[in-house]
Amino acid sequence: MSQNDYYGGGGGGGGFLQGGSPYSQMGSPGSGQQRSEAASSLRPINSFQYRKAEQPHNDAPWVLDGFEVGLVTMVGHLVSMHLQTTNHVYTLEDGLGRVEARHWVGSSTNAEQEMEKWGDIKEGIYVRLTGFLKSFGGKKYINATYMRPVTDFSEIDFHFLECITVTLTLERGPHYNFGTGQQQNATGVKSSSAYQLDNSMDIRDEYSHLPPLEQQIIRYLISQDQKDGVHVANIARAIGKSDEDADKLSTAMDSLMDNGHLFNTIDDCHFAVSR
Template sequence: MSQGGGFYPNSSPFNQSQASPGGASGETKRSELSHSVRPLTLAQVIKAHQAHTDAEWTLEGNEVGQVTIIGHVVNVTEQTTNFLYTLEDGTGKVEARRWREQNSEEDADKWGDIQVNQVIRVTGHMKAFGNRKYVNAVNIRPSEDPHEIYFHTMEALTVSLSLHNGMPNGPPIGQKSPGNASAYAAQSSGMANDDMAEYRHLPHLQREIIRVLLAQPEHDEGGVHVGVVAKAVQKEGVTGASISDALDALMDAGQIFTTSDDAHFQVSR
């Protein structure tokens, strides 16, 4: 029985941070992400979102590269340039789109003749048109094993729980430290005091942002995404606006700067 071909770079989802799969930075991270494959239920596809149209898709704080889904075909729409398959797996309903090959024989050889009521596996990238999400297929094949859809659901849930809770018998990735501090603050607590000495004059929130940026492995090249910063420092009384103001103040003071885009930050050192 096919298992969908793995899910993340470095062979395991258990090694990933909540910020991004692979722990890589910059272009390396994006390259790994584009070649990784994560199994998702259709409900998870529906739940995934983009911060903006050019942003990576994310699910529960983790970036998503390629996805593999499986479901019953409940509708097939044939268009001039593409086929649109509507899939259902008991958790939701999602469309998968595949584009026609120029040669009709090549098209039939590569994609086969998918019919309503078949169970198929689709691998591809998530896209959105208007408010409708769909999977842009790079591969489609019929599922011949009646148990594959159940295996896929368990695999998708296992990956999600592992990203959220960490390895079995290991500390949860999102585990809170005493005092309701985030995992990122807990990770940085072992940082030498000298590393933060030059920032003692800053307001508390700005110091915490610096601490989070220094604690992340991505800070060396690609910078740390603003979503990671916000999740790490957000607590009662800390709003999105106050985090944004603190980031602006740190940039104006030359303490931090943006890297690959306006959403990734790095400490000026």
């Protein structure tokens, strides 16, 4: 989410792009940086918090109120969308301000899947957006990895309450034993997820409300614990799904993405758990 026309105004020339390539979710693949737990955690934010988020320098993690921020999600009114050759630019309004998001065209190897994933997005509707905070040329935006229409308007109120709950949990500690895992990295920034359960808690306590297939997917991904995620083909083999079950698996994966349990890592085919 941010305010800018990146690449829309031309530019050109070779060499490095200051601020990192906007095509990358997590920065240069050759940087050798290790992602913290917070980088894979989902943080609900509003536009006010989006404006407060800072990145000390190009290679540093984004920080909000002293806590590292990785994957973010927000709900807002899609007031405009501008389709460009290389990317689609979306402007969201949530009552507290506006945010810019960008989806880079061509990142998916399957054009039909791309259309199916983004085809329902239209101006004038409310949407839920998920992505990573990015900056390019001094401009902040959200590198959108997922966006869907909001069909139940109670989700708008729920999102604002969730933002409040997570923020207060991080600031004051959990009301009950749900572990924020507060650790400090080398820069002194707290690496914490309000969704991260204490290691002593049973995984079933967190995901027992999910349908059986979604639970299988989640538990398999947790057992793998791969920072680059797991390919969807490996997930299908691990849970014993055949080609005939492809639609069921796809629906389950979409639902997990929709509810913020999963996110894409190195490409649209690799998935990891948001915790």
